[in-house]
Amino acid sequence: MNLNTELRVGIDLGGTKIEGVVIGAQGRIVAQQRIATPAGDYAATVDAVAALALRLEAAAGGAALPIGVGTPGAMSAASGRMKNCNSTCLNGQPLLADLEARLGPRVRIANDADCMTLSEASDGAAAGAEVVFGAILGTGVGGGIVVRGQLLRGANAIAGEWGHNPLPWPQPGELPGLACYCGRSGCIETWVSGPGLAADHARVNGVALRGEDIAAAAAAGDAAAEATLQRYVQRLARGLAHIINVLDPQVIVLGGGLSRLRRLYREVPEAWKPWIFSDEVRTRLLPAQYGDASGVRGAAWLWPGAA
Ligand SMILES: [Zn+2]
Numbered sequence: 001m002n003l004n005t006e007l008r009v010g011i012d013l014g015g016t017k018i019e020g021v022v023i024g025a026q027g028r029i030v031a032q033q034r035i036a037t038p039a040g041d042y043a044a045t046v047d048a049v050a051a052l053a054l055r056l057e058a059a060a061g062g063a064a065l066p067i068g069v070g071t072p073g074a075m076s077a078a079s080g081r082m083k084n085c086n087s088t089c090l091n092g093q094p095l096l097a098d099l100e101a102r103l104g105p106r107v108r109i110a111n112d113a114d115c116m117t118l119s120e121a122s123d124g125a126a127a128g129a130e131v132v133f134g135a136i137l138g139t140g141v142g143g144g145i146v147v148r149g150q151l152l153r154g155a156n157a158i159a160g161e162w163g164h165n166p167l168p169w170p171q172p173g174e175l176p177g178l179a180c181y182c183g184r185s186g187c188i189e190t191w192v193s194g195p196g197l198a199a200d201h202a203r204v205n206g207v208a209l210r211g212e213d214i215a216a217a218a219a220a221g222d223a224a225a226e227a228t229l230q231r232y233v234q235r236l237a238r239g240l241a242h243i244i245n246v247l248d249p250q251v252i253v254l255g256g257g258l259s260r261l262r263r264l265y266r267e268v269p270e271a272w273k274p275w276i277f278s279d280e281v282r283t284r285l286l287p288a289q290y291g292d293a294s295g296v297r298g299a300a301w302l303w304p305g306a307a
Contacts, residue, residue: 009056009067010300011049012112013037015087015139018045019293020052022060023300027123031059042089050102067107068302070115070295071095072140074157084158086140086181108302113142113160114151115298116255116288121146122301124289126251133160133249134288135240138256141189141196145247151302163189167235168242169275188239192232194257201228215261233264237271244276244283255288255295262287 007030012019015037022031035052038044053067073085075096082090099107110118117126117134126132126146136142141163145152152159164187167174177186178199190196194211202208205224209217217225240252254264269285288294 007060007063007065008300008303009053009065010070010115010296010298010302011052011067012070012115012296012299013045013049013072013087014112014295015072018048018052019296020056021293021296021300022056022065023297027297031056033059037087040089042093045089046095046098046102050099053103064104064106066303067099067103068115068299069095069099069107069109070112070299071109072112074111074161075109077153077155077157084161110151110153110299110302111142111144111157112136112295113255114144114153115296115302116294117144117146117160117253117298118151118301119290119294119298120253120255120288121149121251122298122304124253124294124297125286126253129250131247131249132251132253133240133243133247134253134255135162136256137192137194137236137254137258139194141193141256143243145249149304162239162243163187163193165239165242167191168238171234188235191235192239192258197228197232197258200231201225204228211258229261229263233267233271236264237268238275240268240285241272241275244272244281249283252283252285253288254285255291259287 007022007024010021018035018037020033021029024030038048057065072087073082076083080094082093082095085091096109113136117132120126121132132146134144143160143162145160164182166186167188178190179185180187180190197211201214214225214228218229265285290297
């Protein structure tokens with residue numbers, strides 16, 4: 001298939017919405033659309049993604065374009081079927097093959113955290129950095145790795161999946177930790193996701209608050225909420241110290257709802273120092289420059305093309 005290489009389609013397939021863009025040279029947005037995700041219906045989801053891609057192409061002039069799709073899980077290299085998706089109707093399904101059956105052999109797919117990391121390493125907060133780790137702190141916790149501009153996929157398509165490692169250097173009261181949907185207990189995700197933050201506050205204080213309400217209460221001077229956020233900072237710092245000790249990235253980029261907590265960028269790099277095997281730590285912790293749009297931009301960057 002002869003593809004236009006100046007423009008490319010990026011689609012971010014989320015649990016509640018599907019975002020799509022057409023990106024041109026220098027990362028310029030040429031067209032943009034958003035639709036609701038058909039809840040729990042795989043066939044309807046495939047149809048919706050394909051139809052969105054075709055509408056975006058029509059809006060950008062009608063030529064067939066390369067298409068990148070960010071998904072909530074990963075594609076098994078062995079079977080071509082999806083796994084690890086929290087939108088569980090995707091699991092076990094040959095999403096790439098089904099999209100190519102509708103759109104032709106011009107589709108690439110990757111995990112949404114991988115797409116965020118690729119976006120930020122390509123033209124965002126981590127542009128120019130040699131090694132970048134990206135973490136999404138949202139309903140779940142995902143991660144991705146980009147080395148010299150290339151997404152690291154890994155032998156099992158799980159490179160960067162840090163959320164289901166155990167919280168390192170556990171402190172009193174942190175063991176065994178909460179049960180995780182993955183079947184283990186005390187996963188990093190159960191501590192540093194939005195629900196993990198809320199669960200920690202509820203466990204200590206007996207008060208159910210959402211993550212953003214805890215942040216607002218702390219900003220208003222609530223001591224219990226402030227203590228919850230300080231525990232959160234310490235746990236995130238220990239989790240990321242593990243990443244630095246193994247991967248030693250120049251930049252760690254945070255995306256997802258909790259990445260909007262500005263104090264993280266000041267406090268976490270102080271808190272990770274005791275856990276890192278180096279007397280100086282030059283790794284920078286930065287918020288995603290493109291925020292929630294990083295996923296859809298990174299999906300488009302799955303085709304580096306001629307930008
Ligand atoms: Zn887990």
